[in-house]
Amino acid sequence: MTLHPKDRKPPMHAFDFRPLAEPDLPMLHAWLQRPHVARWWGPAESVDELREDFLTGGTTQAFIAHHAGEPVGFIQCYVVMGSGDGWWADETDPGARGIDQFLAHESQLNQGLGRAMVRAFVQQLSADAAVTVVQTDPSPDNARAIRCYAAAGFTAVGEVVTPDGPALLMRCRPPRLSAC
Template sequence: MHASDSKVTLRLMTERDLPMLHEWLNRPHIVEWWGGEDERPTLDEVLRHYMPRVLSEASVTAYIAMLGDEPIGYAQSYVALRSGDGWWADETDPGVRGIDQSLADPAQLNKGLGTMLVRALTSMLFSDPTVTKIQTDPAPHNHRAIRCYEKAGFVQQKVVTTPDGPAVYMVQTREAFERSCSAT
């Protein structure tokens, strides 16, 4: 299936998805940006860390991105306020959500699917009237991700230091999202 054949949708991740997620998280194009070679997760680690119950306790919601009936990636959103472990300690707005995502198949990179995924996730999150802003934090040298976020309406704010190292802090506000929706 090609990007032009369908749109990217999101469904909640279930426990049945965890073996597939484990396999995805160990693919070289994902390992490069999610932890590196030394952090390749075992299946037991994925089961412990990504179990929907565990994620909900951390205010994280996990999704499987779908292109038609085909699972093509992973996405997650989280409440930035009090996310802990050194993340977003200065955040005071309970309406801010953070996002992360990845496409599973390296052959699907550079085809617009990442932008479609980010737009679907952003639209879904902003359907909740309490969400005020969505943020993300790609590595400064992850030019593909930065461009994807920009095409999806995110704006670079600054380089920040996170527990994972330097990151480009990018945001999309509700106002900018609504303006872009009314312009189309």
């Protein structure tokens, strides 16, 4: 198998996924308003709504991804089973986790940073023995995200209809269980 040059190049720096905290909320709110994020992420919520979603209520865990000491992206992670509100009603595996992510800085897109970030996060998740599989669900129109996740080790399962509209369900088995 011939590796893509971006996949051959080892990441220059490790990623550090820091749990979202109160001082991060204005930065996250500003990131969500950037056109390259808003196009795929939906309307930016207010700081108060972000606080309610991630800090005071809800079960989704949110992280600011740091690379070379700088905040470069956002990842949210959830237990798939029991998501509620019409999400993933058929899931029966308590070990399934779902992730959604974006890079904050448009100038950093298309350079392999996204795939390195996703790989590093899946690797971190897989340290938890309870985690059996990780899924993500880009829009079928988001060719860049789909290509990125495939390069990070995710396999397309098929198109699904979610409460947010059509999505391509993609899954990755954590490396400790099998090669993705």
